[in-house]
């Protein structure tokens with residue numbers, strides 16, 4: 717990584733005797749990722765406050781998945797620095813990974829395990845004692861309404877069930893920060909409500925959730941804090957009220973921020989729905 721990425725981002729502005737403020741849940745500095753000619757993430761600086769329900773929103777191709785993949789140690793940045801709870805993700809990966817849970821996009825699971833076996837395996841990988849894994853798995857399967865399918869193979873799970881077992885696996889070790897890429901995609905309203913309740917309980921205990929979504933109503937109803945991405949950059953960040961500003965809804969503010977509010981399809985698609 718180039719020199720620019722190596723410098724220390726610890727806050728040294730406070731005097732020597734001053735109490736250290738708790739680090740943000742996530743701190744990102746000068747983050748870049750290119751795929752050939754395509755710049756997916758173009759020099760992001762971002763601090764995500766701890767203990768909040770945070771939404772990362774942006775249009776298709778904005779760079780949300782690429783950012784979350786780098787932040788969670790799944791994709792190496794070209795340049796930049798990432799800390800979670802004050803620890804460098806790429807220098808201290810084992811420690812950081814023990815403190816985070818991740819539900820990635822296009823989640824790959826061990827398909828030939830049952831839901832219960834998957835949780836048992838994940839729990840042991842996380843170093844939890846067997847009896848603790850058993851008891852946590854039973855509770856998670858129950859709360860997420862998967863108890864009746866716990867012995868079914870994951871390959872036979874529906875999209876929503878896969879999201880829920882993935883969420884259970886990500887929560888099993890009680891992480892400090894949970895990252896979810898589109899957790900509600902393909903999930904029915906009943907399961908969405910269940911997931912929502914689990915996440916609200918989790919953030920209520922002081923943990924942080926960072927999730928990406930396109931669904932503004934969902935972000936507006938769930939999140940305390942929002943970052944808006946477009947074309948690999950952060951266009952706005954802050955509390956919901958700060959990002960919404962004077963706009964009537966987050967959706968309106970979002971369209972304005974990403975410059976899509978005035979797109980008109982009327983003339984270009986004049987053949988659509990006309991005489992055949």
Ligand SMILES: Nc1ncnc2c1ncn2[C@@H]1O[C@H](COP(=O)(O)OP(=O)(O)OP(=O)(O)O)[C@@H](O)[C@H]1O
Pocket residue numbers: 751754755756774775776777778779780781782783
């Ligand atoms: N592995 C890759 N190889 C080449 N280009 C990539 C790769 N991954 C992402 N990109 C490109 O980087 C840009 C950002 O993609 P990314 O998946 O991060 O966006 P996103 O905001 O998550 O989009 P969506 O909401 O559609 O999932 C896009 O232009 C995408 O085509």
